[in-house]
Amino acid sequence: RMREMTTDEWRRTLDELRDWLGPVFLSFTGGEALLRKDAIDIATHAADLGFWVEFLSNGWVLDEEKARRLVDSGIKRMKISLDGSQNQTHDAVRGVRGFYERSSRALQYMAEQMRTSGRDDLQIYAKTAIMSINIEDLAGIVRFAKDVGIYGVELQALEPIYYSDQQDDPNWYKNNPLWIDDGDRVSRALSELKQLKEKGYPIINTIENLEMIEAYFRDPDAEKDRVHSHDYSKKQPQCRDWAKGLQIDPAGNMRMCHWMEPFGNATNGSLRQTWQHRASCGRCGKP
Numbered sequence: 686r687m688r689e690m691t692t693d694e695w696r697r698t699l700d701e702l703r704d705w706l707g708p709v710f711l712s713f714t715g716g717e718a719l720l721r722k723d724a725i726d727i728a729t730h731a732a733d734l735g736f737w738v739e740f741l742s743n744g745w746v747l748d749e750e751k752a753r754r755l756v757d758s759g760i761k762r763m764k765i766s767l768d769g770s771q772n773q774t775h776d777a778v779r780g781v782r783g784f785y786e787r788s789s790r791a792l793q794y795m796a797e798q799m800r801t802s803g804r805d806d807l808q809i810y811a812k813t814a815i816m817s818i819n820i821e822d823l824a825g826i827v828r829f830a831k832d833v834g835i836y837g838v839e840l841q842a843l844e845p846i847y848y849s850d851q852q853d854d855p856n857w858y859k860n861n862p863l864w865i866d867d868g869d870r871v872s873r874a875l876s877e878l879k880q881l882k883e884k885g886y887p888i889i890n891t892i893e894n895l896e897m898i899e900a901y902f903r904d905p906d907a908e909k910d911r912v913h914s915h916d917y918s919k920k921q922p923q924c925r926d927w928a929k930g931l932q933i934d935p936a937g938n939m940r941m942c943h944w945m946e947p948f949g950n951a952t953n954g955s956l957r958q959t960w961q962h963r964a965s966c967g968r969c970g971k972p
Contacts, residue, residue: 732759744791770825
């Protein structure tokens with residue numbers, strides 16, 4: 686079993702990052718970040734240091750008390766996964782009965798606590814992965830977001846599963862039951878989303894991004910570099926994580942991206958020196 690960094694080790698790591706890089710953007714994600722009992726305390730420490738903090742959760746354990754603590758923590762953005770606007774859709778994606786009730790309630794808790802506290806600067810997102818199970822329910826998710834009063838819905842096309850064999854398999858999407866082979870289904874759904882966005886519904890994606898997602902499902906090989914890197918402006922494959930990417934996993938292992946093996950550990954020596962002596966992952970190489 687992996688030995689995870691302690692609360693104090695995370696605090697020291699964040700202190701060192703702040704001294705080294707200044708108040709940069711940080712994202713707390715998982716797995717499920719809230720499975721750590723000290724996750725909100727760690728995020729609070731990061732926000733107190735001045736980092737622009739994003740926190741991701743699937744909402745399963747996010748109750749009213751955790752929502753209050755997250756709003757009070759000083760984080761700037763909260764993303765909660767929501768893959769359907771009804772039980773049968775979201776629960777089918779997650780594979781657990783009752784998941785929709787918990788995730789949708791978590792978004793409601795966050796929105797209520799945000800309004801109560803007056804945190805107008807807090808962005809609350811529903812994060813949705815587009816796949817065969819929910820393609821006809823995307824508009825329903827957007828309408829739910831508007832009714833709840835959150836910042837918006839961020840839509841993301843189906844991708845290979847991180848840290849899995851899919852990442853190195855160019856044919857990962859073929860015969861994948863979650864992949865959408867019917868381009869017309871995608872076009873109809875995204876056309877409805879574009880209409881809703883033009884009417885002022887809370888969709889984070891730009892029109893151009895929605896069109897790129899449509900093109901991706903029609904020709905994944907042509908669009909995979911932009912979609913999988915989440916860098917939608919890229920025209921040619923180019924590794925930008927070499928210059929700016931840094932991931933630290935629960936055990937302190939340091940990577941530039943999820944494609945590579947760790948090049949160091951946050952608990953062993955200086956973060957800056959470890960970073961300066963990092964090696965190429967061998968997949969993309971230096972830019």
